[in-house]
Amino acid sequence: MRNAHSSPPIVQAHGLWKRFGALTVLKGVDLEVAEKQLVFIIGPSGSGKSTLLRCLNRLETPDDGAITIDGINLLSPKTDINKARQRIGMVFQSFNLYPHMTARQNVTLALRKVLGRGKEEADIAARHALDRVGLGERMDHFPAQLSGGQQQRVAIARAIALEPRVMLFDEPTSALDPELVGGVLSVMRELRESGMTMVVVSHEMAFARAAADTVIFMADGEKLEEGPPAQIFEQPQHERTRSFIRQIDRH
Amino acid sequence: MDDFVQAFLNLDIISQASPILWRGLWQTLLLAVMVVPLGLIGGVILALLSTAPLRWVRILAAGWVDLFRAIPPLVLLVFLYAGLPFAGLDVGAWGAVAIGFFLNTGAYYGEVLRAGIDSVPRGQTEAARSTGLSQAQTLAFVVLPQAVRNVMPDLISNTVEVVKLTSIASVVALPELLFQARQAQNVTYNASPIVAAAVAYFLLLWPLVRLMSRLENKAMAGRG
Numbered sequence: 001m002r003n004a005h006s007s008p009p010i011v012q013a014h015g016l017w018k019r020f021g022a023l024t025v026l027k028g029v030d031l032e033v034a035e036k037q038l039v040f041i042i043g044p045s046g047s048g049k050s051t052l053l054r055c056l057n058r059l060e061t062p063d064d065g066a067i068t069i070d071g072i073n074l075l076s077p078k079t080d081i082n083k084a085r086q087r088i089g090m091v092f093q094s095f096n097l098y099p100h101m102t103a104r105q106n107v108t109l110a111l112r113k114v115l116g117r118g119k120e121e122a123d124i125a126a127r128h129a130l131d132r133v134g135l136g137e138r139m140d141h142f143p144a145q146l147s148g149g150q151q152q153r154v155a156i157a158r159a160i161a162l163e164p165r166v167m168l169f170d171e172p173t174s175a176l177d178p179e180l181v182g183g184v185l186s187v188m189r190e191l192r193e194s195g196m197t198m199v200v201v202s203h204e205m206a207f208a209r210a211a212a213d214t215v216i217f218m219a220d221g222e223k224l225e226e227g228p229p230a231q232i233f234e235q236p237q238h239e240r241t242r243s244f245i246r247q248i249d250r251h
Numbered sequence: 252m253d254d255f256v257q258a259f260l261n262l263d264i265i266s267q268a269s270p271i272l273w274r275g276l277w278q279t280l281l282l283a284v285m286v287v288p289l290g291l292i293g294g295v296i297l298a299l300l301s302t303a304p305l306r307w308v309r310i311l312a313a314g315w316v317d318l319f320r321a322i323p324p325l326v327l328l329v330f331l332y333a334g335l336p337f338a339g340l341d342v343g344a345w346g347a348v349a350i351g352f353f354l355n356t357g358a359y360y361g362e363v364l365r366a367g368i369d370s371v372p373r374g375q376t377e378a379a380r381s382t383g384l385s386q387a388q389t390l391a392f393v394v395l396p397q398a399v400r401n402v403m404p405d406l407i408s409n410t411v412e413v414v415k416l417t418s419i420a421s422v423v424a425l426p427e428l429l430f431q432a433r434q435a436q437n438v439t440y441n442a443s444p445i446v447a448a449a450v451a452y453f454l455l456l457w458p459l460v461r462l463m464s465r466l467e468n469k470a471m472a473g474r475g
C-alpha cells in the first residue's frame with residue numbers, strides 16, 4: 001500500500017446510519033480513505049453504495065454518524081457546505097452535464113460562480129481540465145453533440161477543474177456502451193496516478209484489480225468485507241462476497 | 252353579398268373610425284407591455300416559492316395559485332377598481348389592472364413555470380450543488396434556463412391569452428382596442444370597426460402563435 005498511514009485519512013466516516021422512511025439503507029458504516037488512495041466499493045444493487053457516496057458530500061444527510069473530510073466536519077451545521085463541496089468532486093452514473101451549456105461552460109460555471117474566477121482565468125482552467133480528459137478539441141460542443149463517454153469525461157473535467165481533494169465516482173461507466181468504457185477508465189487511471197484520492201463505486205473489476213488500494217464489499221447497508229483487491233477477489237471470506245464476485249465475473 | 256360588405260367590411264366606416272381604433276390599439280399595446288412582465292414576475296416568484304424547502308411555503312404558494320386561477324379575472328378587476336375604494340384604497344384604473352393581472356396572470360405563469368422546474372431532472376441540481384453552487388445559483392444558472400426552455404410553448408400560449416385578456420380593462424374605463432371598436436360600432440350602427448379590431452388582434456398575435464407551433468413541432472421532433 002502506498003502512503004500507509006503516514007498522515008490521518010483524508011476521508012473519515014464513522015458509524016453512518018441512513019433511513020428512508022421504514023427502510024434502513026446504511027447501518028453504521030465506517031469508511032476511511034488515506035490520501036492518494038483509491039477505495040473501490042462493490043456490492044449488489046440496493047446495498048447502499050450510492051447513499052454512502054452521497055453522504056460523503058452531503059447530498060444525503062446521514063441520520064447518525066460523523067464525517068470528516070480534509071479536516072472539515074461535514075455534518076456540523078456551522079460548516080459552509082458549499083465551500084466544503086469545492087474540495088469534494090463527484091461524478092454521476094448519468095453524467096448530469098448541463099444540456100444548455102457547452103463543455104467549456106459546464107466546466108467554467110462553478111469556477112466563476114463558486115471560486116469567483118474571472119472569465120479568462122476560468123477559460124484557461126477549463127481548457128486545461130478538458131485537455132486532461134482528452135476533449136480540448138470539443139470545448140464548444142454541447143452535451144447532445146458528444147458521445148456518452150465524452151460526456152462523462154466532460155463531467156470529470158467539471159469536477160477536477162475545481163481542484164478537489166477527493167473525487168467520488170458513482171458507477172461512472174454503468175450507463176456507457178461497452179466500447180466507450182475504456183476511455184473513461186483510462187482518464188480515471190490517469191487521475192489516480194497523478195495522486196488523486198478517489199472513492200469509486202463500480203462493477204469494473206479489472207479496473208479495481210489494477211488500480212484499487214482497497215476493495216470494500218457492501219451488502220444490506222453494511223460493510224461486509226474490506227481488503228486489498230487480491231484478497232477480496234481471490235480469497236473472499238464471506239459467502240456473499242464469493243457469490244457476488246462469481247456473478248460479476250461471469251459478465 | 253353587398254349587404255355583407257356594407258355591414259362588416261365597410262371601408263368608409265373603418266377609415267372614419269381609424270383615429271380612435273389606432274388609439275385603442277396603442278392602449279392595448281401599452282397594457283400588454285405592462286401586464287406581461289408583471290405576470291411573469293409574479294409567475295417566477297410563485298414558481299420559486301413552490302420549490303421552497305419549507306412545506307408550508309409550498310402549500311401557501313399552491314393555495315395562492317389555485318385562488319387566483321379560480322377567481323374570474325373580470326370579477327377580480329372590478330373588485331380592485333370599485334371595491335377597494337370602500338376600504339379607503341383607491342388604486343385607480345391602471346393600478347387595478349396592474350394588480351389584477353399580476354395576481355391572475357402571475358398564477359397562470361407560475362403554474363407553467365413550476366411544471367418547467369419539475370421537468371428538470373434532479374441530477375441537474377445534484378451535479379450543480381456538488382460543485383459548490385448555492386441553491387439560488389443552481390436555480391438561476393442551471394434549473395431555470397432549462398425550465399423556461401422546456402415550457403416555452405406554454406409560456407407563449409399563456410402570453411397570447413393574456414394579451415387577449417387585456418380587453419377586460421375596458422370595464423375600468425381604459426379605452427383599449429375592443430372598447431374603441433365598440434364605441435365606433437355604436438356611433439355608426441355598423442360592425443366593421445369590430446372586424447377591424449379582430450384583424451388588428453390577429454396581426455398582433457399571429458407571430459406569437461406561429462412561433463408557438465414551430466416550437467411545439469420542434470419539441471415533437473426532438474422527442475421522436
Ligand SMILES: Nc1ncnc2c1ncn2[C@@H]1O[C@H](COP(=O)(O)OP(=O)(O)O)[C@@H](O)[C@H]1O
Binds near residue numbers: 020043045048050052
Ligand atoms: N431518496 C431516497 N428515498 C427513498 N429510498 C431511497 C432513496 N435513495 C435510495 N433509496 C433506497 O435505498 C436503498 C439503497 O439505495 P442505493 O444507495 O442507491 O443502493 P446502491 O447504490 O447500492 O444500488 C435502495 O433500496 C433504494 O431504493
Ligand SMILES: [Mg+2]
Binds near residue numbers: 049050051171
Ligand atoms: Mg447506486
